[in-house]
Amino acid sequence: MIDDRFKALKNTGRLPSPRGIYLEVARLVDAEETSSLDLARVLQADPALSARLLKMTSMAMRAGRRPIVSIPDAILVLGFAQIKRLVLALTLMQASEQRVPGFDYASFWTTSLLTALAVQELVQILGQAPADEIFVLGLLARIGHLSLASAYPEEFAQILQDAPTPVDELWLKAQELERFALDEDEVTGLLLEDWGFPAVYVEAAFFQSNAKAVPRGEWPRSLRIAHMLSLGRSLAQQCLLQTQDDDGQREHLLREAANLGIDVATMETIAQSLLMAWPEWRGLLGEAAPLRRQVQLRQAADTEPGCGVGDAVHSLHVAWAGRVDAVPEVLLSLGKQGNAFWPLSIEGFLHWPGRDQVDLLVLDWDAIAELWERLLPRFNGRRELGPYLLLVAPELPPEVESRLFETAVDARELPPLTDQKLTPHLHAAARRRALRQEQAGRWQRLRQFAGTLVEVNRDLRQAALTDPLTALRNRRYVTERLAQEWAAAQRHGKTLAVLLLDLDNFKQINDELGHHSGDAVLRQLAATLQAHARMQDVLCRVGGDEFLVICPETTLDGARTMAERIRQALLELRVPGAESADGLSLSIGIATNGAEVDSPEALLQAADRALYRAKSHGRNRVEVYQGGTGGVGLG
Known part of the structure; x- marks a missing residue:
């Protein structure tokens, strides 16, 4: 239907x-x-x-x-x-469709853009959606309103003409249903669905005006987003200059905020951030409605004299930079409310060692009016998550005010500064301090994580280059390390030797006694190598029962002596689980760098040929590669 x-x-x-x-x-x-x-x-x-x-x-x-x-x-x-x-x-x-008489396009798109910015702020607090997606949803949340006005211009113009002031949304939706059989939220949802938006956003658009009818404990994600859309729009409307001051609308907004767990001060802070950002973003609109300079959601009676600031926040570091004989009374009372306050001159603040600890800097315009363009950048009030800078100044030319906000200023208040004016800025400064502390915590955790990651990566690299059975280096390590040792030997004119070792009859041990005994033999050989190797020697298991020893700065005679000691030591060991008392035997091939061995690969091939000669000449012996002249066996 x-x-x-x-x-x-x-x-x-x-x-x-x-x-x-x-x-x-x-x-x-x-x-x-x-x-x-x-x-x-x-x-x-x-x-x-x-x-x-x-x-x-x-x-x-x-x-x-x-x-x-x-x-x-x-x-x-x-x-x-x-x-x-x-x-x-x-x-x-x-779009440039024919306009509907009486429809305020400037207010519509201004409210829509402010709603997008407001819900974006809300999701930073409440989550539920990515900032970029919620921005577009907020921007198009009332496209159904514009659609009905465009599709039925005369009827909609009559509705607007008959509407009460201020316009009541429930009355407006009732009129839309009666005349068009669809209300604007339904049209918005259907259009978003037609344009391929995710279902959760379509549902949020359908229920944005009726979400409060569902008990809070039963809200799915779509209803929480619907509540944020409604709250964002209410706040956006409060920013419009043409919106009449209405206690009922304010109370409705505050109830919506309370349902989402957001306090009044936070809503005022969000409103202030929208107003401050507006000069930068209004260029997206062909025409825009004028905005208020400040949104005040609480009446003056809501704040008792002398306690409003103290009730707002505690433990803030606040500084006044300006005429020390003109410090506002409300700032002097901060120290009695659990905050720290420093009244300083302009030069005193700029040379003060504690300036980086300030959460809120209140700047006296009269003290910098003549030199503000030169001085203001030095306050560094807009650095990322730096102190919140509040300027106390009279009405200023638009070009000066725009430049101030671009340079450093976060907000401006007309003198005199009162509790009621100061409280939202204290909350904003507290929020920024919390974000700064959160960011510092994140950096600390990131540094810890990075340190752990370095250790983990080092451990992973060690594992990738280590044979798990013998704890010696593996074949992957050999390629890299042998290339390094070869380069060092070439650079310094040193001898480099390698020993390639292979257990005799290892397959027979595995077949007759099982792999458990075979593994034990491999570990015995690894231990023997470690016992007889020097500090500079590199021990590797290159596969199966084959091992390699890289011997930097070692002559042929030195390598042959080491190989013979290893072979003799292994003869004294016994095969675990074997009935025979025979020891373990080992064949070893040796090669060194030289005229016929001109690369790391050639060195390994030469050692392999010497090992093959040892095996073919009866095993349990050491052979040395000597090019075309054959090898020398030591049995």
Whole structure:
């Protein structure tokens, strides 16, 4: 039934619909063979859209991410589907359909953009969705409202004309259902579904005005997001200059916030951050509605004189930089409320060793008015998670105020500074301090993790290069180490020798006594090698019953002496589990670098030939590679 009504709505042909480049982007995204380069090429063909897309991408990813400065970068970070949604939102915002009389387009899109920014702040506190996805959802959360106005212009204009002031959303939805058989939330959800949004966001849009009807303990993720959309929109509306002061609307907003576990001060802080960011983001809109300078959600009566600041936060480090004979009384009282306060002159603060410990810096405009462009950057108030900088100043020219916010300032208050004005900024400073502490903790954990990772990687590398049975180095290690020793020998003109050792009749031991005895023999040989090797010798098991000893700076005679000691020592050992009293025997081939042995590979091949000669001449002997002259056996 609802689908039929939606079809009828679409058949009017007057719904806000994405056109032009969005259709090409959607086609590419849906095509399996599309590459990032293909998509970037289409987007970059429209420079104006590319610039707006990068700006919107920065907004969508503004929480803790590096700036995105190119279309390929945006595609890489956000992915095809999210780029498609951002282009959808942009084309809808720039659409030029025939306007509905009485419909305030500037207020609609201003509220929508503020809602997107507000819900983005909320998910940083409450989770539930990625910041970039919730941004687009917040931006399009009331697209159903615009759709009904576009599809039925005369009827909707009449609804707006009959609406009470301020407009009551429940009354408005009731009128929409009566006249169009669909309300704006249903239309929003159906459009988002039509455009391929995830089901959880579609459900959130359907229930954004009715989520409070469900008991809190039963909220699924979609309803929590619906509550955030509703709260974000309520806060956005409070930012509009044209919104009338209404205690009922404020109380409704605060109840919504309380349902999500958010206090009043946090909501005021979010509102202030929206107002401060607005000059940067309003350029996305062709026309924008004017905003308030400050959102105050509590009445003056809500804060008792002398206790509002103390009730707000504790243990903050606050400094005044300005005329020391003009420190606001409210700041002087901070020390009595569990906070630390330092009244300093401008120069005193700039040369103060404790400035990096400040959470909130209150700056006196009258003290820097003549030199603010030179002095303000030195306060470093906008460095990442640095101190919160509050400027106490009269009304300033727009260009000066804009430059102040770009340079360092987080917020501005008109004098005189009172408890009521200061409290939201104390909360903002406390939140920034908490984020700074959290970041410091993360860095500490990251450093610990990095140290652990280095150790783990070192252990993994050791394991990868070690034979687990004998604890000697393995074949993988031989290639790397032999190349190093060869290079050192060549560089310094030294002799390098290798011994290649192979147990005699090892297969017979395994076949007759089992692998357990065979493993024990291999460990005995490894222990014998360790007992007779020098500190600089490198011992390796290169496979099966074959072992290698790399002997740096060792002459042929020295290598032969070592090999013979090893062979003799092994003869004194017995095979575990064997009835025979015969000892273990070993064949050994030796080679050194020289004229005919001109590479590490040639050195191994020469030792292998000498070992083969030892095996073929009766085993239990040492043979030395001597090129074409054969070998010398020591049995």
